[in-house]
Amino acid sequence: MQIVIFGSPGVGKGTLSDSLSAKYKVPHLSTGDIFRAEIKSGNSELIQYVEKGLLVPDSVVNKVIEKGLKQDSYRNGFILDGYPRNADQAVFLDNALWKINKRVNIVINLVAPEEAVIERLTQRRMCSKCGALYNLVTMKPKKKDVCDKCDGPLVQRKDDEPETVKKRIGVYKEETSPVIDYYKKKKMLVDIDASKRPKEVYNSAVRAINASVKEPAEAQTPGQQ
Ligand code: ADP
Numbered sequence: 001m002q003i004v005i006f007g008s009p010g011v012g013k014g015t016l017s018d019s020l021s022a023k024y025k026v027p028h029l030s031t032g033d034i035f036r037a038e039i040k041s042g043n044s045e046l047i048q049y050v051e052k053g054l055l056v057p058d059s060v061v062n063k064v065i066e067k068g069l070k071q072d073s074y075r076n077g078f079i080l081d082g083y084p085r086n087a088d089q090a091v092f093l094d095n096a097l098w099k100i101n102k103r104v105n106i107v108i109n110l111v112a113p114e115e116a117v118i119e120r121l122t123q124r125r126m127c128s129k130c131g132a133l134y135n136l137v138t139m140k141p142k143k144k145d146v147c148d149k150c151d152g153p154l155v156q157r158k159d160d161e162p163e164t165v166k167k168r169i170g171v172y173k174e175e176t177s178p179v180i181d182y183y184k185k186k187k188m189l190v191d192i193d194a195s196k197r198p199k200e201v202y203n204s205a206v207r208a209i210n211a212s213v214k215e216p217a218e219a220q221t222p223g224q225q
Contacts, residue, residue, distance in 0.1 A: 001024060001026060001076075001077040001105050001209075001213050002077050002078060002080070002097060002102055002103065002104045002105050003020065003024075003026075003077070003078070003079050003080065003104075003105060003106055003107075003108065003209060003213075004080045004083075004084070004093075004104050004106070004107040004108070004183075005017050005020075005079060005080065005081045005108050005110065006107050006108065006109045006110065006179065006180070006183070006189075007109060007110030007111065007112075007194060008110075008112075008114075008117055008169060008172045008173075008176075008177075009053075009117065009121060009165070009168040009169060009172055010117040010118065010120045010121035010124070010165070011110040011111070011112050011117055011120075011194045012110055012112075012120070012194050012198065012201060013030075013081045013082065013110060014028075014030060014032075014033075014081060014133050015133055015139070015198055016108070016110065016194075016198070016201055016202060016205055017030065017079045017081040018132075018133070019198070019202045020079045020202070020205060020206070020209070021079045023206065024077075024079070024209075025076075026074075026076050026077040026078050026079060027073055027074060027078050027079070028078070028079045028081060029068055029074065029078040029079065029080050029081065029083075030081040030082050031056075031061060031064060031065070031081075031082040031083045031085075032050075032081070032082045033082075033131055034064055034068075035049075035050050035056060036050065036131075036157075039051075046060075050159060051158045051159055051164070052159070052164060052167065053159050053164040053165070053167035053168035053171060054167070054171060055085055055086065055171060055175060058086070058088055058089060058092070061083065061085075061089065062089065062092050062096075065083060065089075065092070065093065065096060066096055069096055069097070069100060070100075077102075077105075080093075080104075084179055085175065085176045085179070086175045086176060086178070086179065087178050087179055087182055089179075090179050090182045090183070091182075104183075104188060105188075105209075105212065105213045106188060106190060106208065106209055106212045106213060107183045107188045107189045107190070108190055108192055108205050108208060108209070109180060109183075109189050109190065109191045109192065110192055110194035110201070111191050111192065111193060111194055111195075112193070112194040112195040113195060114169065116195050117169070118165055118169070120135060120138075121160050121165045122160065122162065122165070123135050123136045123137050123138075124136075124156070124157070124160055125141075125145075125154040125155065125156060126154065126155060126156075126157055127147035127149065127150060127152040127153070127154055127155075128152055128153050128154070128155045129147060129150050129151075129152025129153070130147060130149055130150045130152055132147050132148070132149045132150070134147075134154060138197065138198070139198065141154060190208040190212070192204045192205055192208065
């Protein structure tokens, strides 16, 4: 199953993607995580975009997606988070999937008021070792500043600083939100209220996915194409 998690920065795409990935046993594919890992391992080209809240050029992002889709680990599908982020990327994704006989099954559009999203971004912390996400109000780590999963140190992302948050939300409104119409026209979009607690958001997403993706378990049978 190919699931796209859509929504503004800070709306909870990463958190929901992680839980859906565990439930449906397909990997979480996050372009933001891929770029942050690239930066960490020395690709300084990307810093000018990612840390300033600007979109990485399509030529770079699309290559990442194309390469990703060919990997064996995505054979049974993926939870795609952070892509597509503009109309051209949406078309690119459809074509790339079509070439391998696949399609996006559903687009979950996470919706929350802007103030809530800004509040969440400033309270967000991320494990610098494994990338796990926390929120100092709603999803606290058991030990202060330490990751529950791997004991790594928790940090605030550079692009979660207030000025950059504003920039990212502006870029979302201008460049990314038109993708909503693209998927609406194709009747693939389901809106989910993301101002609720993570568990409720997760339950709504699972209901929407199960209703629209027929027999998800069957799609994962080993050996099936
Ligand atoms: P968020 O959705 O919370 O803004 P992400 O982790 O998805 O955060 O993305 C972080 C940054 O990575 C973006 O601000 C952008 O610079 C870059 N990025 C991620 N995905 C894409 C994409 N599909 N196209 C262009 N840039 C991207």
